[in-house]
Amino acid sequence: MNQPNNQPDFLPNIHKWASLIIAAVYSETGEFLGFVFVFDPNKNDPRHKLPGGRKKPIHIDKNSPSETARREMGEETGLWFPLEIFKEFTEIREWRTFPEKHWLFTYIIKVKESEIIGMNSDEPGNEDEIPGYYTLAQTKKLVKNDKFLSVHYKKILAAVKLKLL
DSSP, X not given: OOOOOOOOSOOTTOOOEEEEEEEEEEOTTSOXXXXXXXXXXXXXXXXXXXXXXXXXXXXXXXXXXXXXXHHHHHHHHSOOOOGGXXXXXXXXXXXXXXXXXXXXXXXXXXXXXXXXXXXXXXXXXXXXXXXXXXXXXXXXXXXXXXXXXXXXXXXXXXXXXXXXX
């Protein structure tokens, strides 16, 4: 399989992508506390996962995977953060061929616990996903009980391994 060359965040010549967000939550003093995940009860095999989704038409997402990440985070969790805090995790950018050919971008955002108080599922664009804050212990339990999407958990592990969280 030929993989396209890695592209910068602005991709005028690439038309299909999806963006995931690793939303790491920290205390006001900088201590790592956990993550923001979403749960979609309407899936055939529902599991917790990272917020994220596919690019929308050009008039909504312009030409930026980071704008897709910001929109998906806002729609799925009710948490709207400035675009500048979405940092691409370039080491795990990948070209996917299923269900269709597209780039998968992963972004890391670091937010304070006080910034997730308004989390909700009432935003226009939310497709019945339920957002939640999970401590590291709760995350481990979700993974152990096969209640977390494994391909998303691997992205968290890669970020931890590279000391990005």
